[in-house]
Amino acid sequence: MTKAYDFDVQVTCRHETCDSPLRESIVEQIMKLSKFHPHILDSNVIINRQNSSVKVEISVRVPGLTITAVNEDYNQAKALDAAIEKAKIQIKKLKSKIADHRVQPPLPVVEAEIAEDSEFME
Numbered sequence: 001m002t003k004a005y006d007f008d009v010q011v012t013c014r015h016e017t018c019d020s021p022l023r024e025s026i027v028e029q030i031m032k033l034s035k036f037h038p039h040i041l042d043s044n045v046i047i048n049r050q051n052s053s054v055k056v057e058i059s060v061r062v063p064g065l066t067i068t069a070v071n072e073d074y075n076q077a078k079a080l081d082a083a084i085e086k087a088k089i090q091i092k093k094l095k096s097k098i099a100d101h102r103v104q105p106p107l108p109v110v111e112a113e114i115a116e117d118s119e120f121m122e
Helices: 020-035 076-100
Strands: 008-014 042-050 053-062 065-073
Touching: 008 020, 020 042, 020 053, 020 076, 053 076, 065 076
Parallel strands: 008 042
Antiparallel strands: 042 053, 053 065
16 A cells, blocks of 8 residues: 655654664654644755764745754654654744734724814804
């Protein structure tokens, strides 16, 4: 059974090999970001091992903007989870900005009543 994804997720591992279960778990976690913004175009995940630390960089493209989240840790799972959490926070913030800038309906125009005074009519 193949699962149809809403957007393309590309996983790249540098200086190490990524096995299939790791790639699938990364794709599943990234796909959960679509709950927070429905118009995600695509995503890139780069896992870079440097000496004993792991650097995870996630870039998510939405219309008009690219969100980038980077985290570095000694544990690969912690680095990945923290980077996804950072991306989630940025997507939520973007979504709230979009929702807050809705066009408000115009206020009804109230016509002012002009009092007729005999003093000014002379």
